[in-house]
Amino acid sequence: MAQVWLMQQYAVLMGMSGAGLTNGLYLPPGAVVIQLVPYPFRVQLDVGGLAELLGAGDRGYMEWRNKHSDLTDYETGDTVVTVAELVDVARAALDQFVERRRSKNGRRRALERHADAVREFQRAHDEL
Numbered sequence: 001m002a003q004v005w006l007m008q009q010y011a012v013l014m015g016m017s018g019a020g021l022t023n024g025l026y027l028p029p030g031a032v033v034i035q036l037v038p039y040p041f042r043v044q045l046d047v048g049g050l051a052e053l054l055g056a057g058d059r060g061y062m063e064w065r066n067k068h069s070d071l072t073d074y075e076t077g078d079t080v081v082t083v084a085e086l087v088d089v090a091r092a093a094l095d096q097f098v099e100r101r102r103s104k105n106g107r108r109r110a111l112e113r114h115a116d117a118v119r120e121f122q123r124a125h126d127e128l
Contacts, residue, residue, distance in 0.1 A: 003023065003026075004026045007023050007024070007026035007027055008026055008027065008028050009028075010027055010028075010031055011028075011030075011031050011032070011094065011097045012031065012032050012033075012034065012090060012093045012094060012097060013027060013031065013032075013033050013034070014033075014034040014036065014086070014089075014090060014093070015034075015035070015036060016035075016036045016038065017035050017036060017037050017038065017050070021033060021035060021050060021054060022050075022053075022054075024054045024059065025053070025054070027059055029058035029059070029104070030058055030059070030060070030097055030100040030101050030104060031059055031060070031097060032059065032060035032061070032062060032093040032094075032096050032097050032100075033054040033055070033059060033060070033061050033062070034062045034063070034064060034089055034090070034093050035050065035051060035054070035061070035062070035063050035064070036063075036064050036066075036081070036086075037063055037064065037065045037066065038066050038072070051063065058100070058104075060093070060096045060097065060100060062089060062092065062093055062096070064085065064086065064089045066081065
């Protein structure tokens with residue numbers, strides 16, 4: 001339960017492609033998942049199903065794909081990443097999170113204004 005509570009505190013979850021990212025299912029609405037996809041060295045990964053699951057609902061989804069064969073250790077399968085690329089994708093995810101929150105708040109305010117207008121119309125109609 002503690003792990004679920006922690007996930008609900010995050011705005012962005014970033015991790016290597018794999019089962020650990022399924023924790024992203026517990027992210028709050030508007031949060032963004034970033035899946036880090038390694039350079040294909042032995043097998044081609046099918047990340048589509050996980051991507052669809054993680055991006056469902058009100059969560060955002062992004063991918064960073066390692067396109068640098070020179071940053072991959074083919075013996076171990078380890079991927080070396082440049083910090084600048086990850087910082088850029090993390091910034092983009094935070095921007096997406098903020099935009100999703102603004103958009104949600106904007107929709108909420110529009111619905112509140114609509115509800116106010118309906119109540120005003122009903123009040124005026126009742127006075128007739």
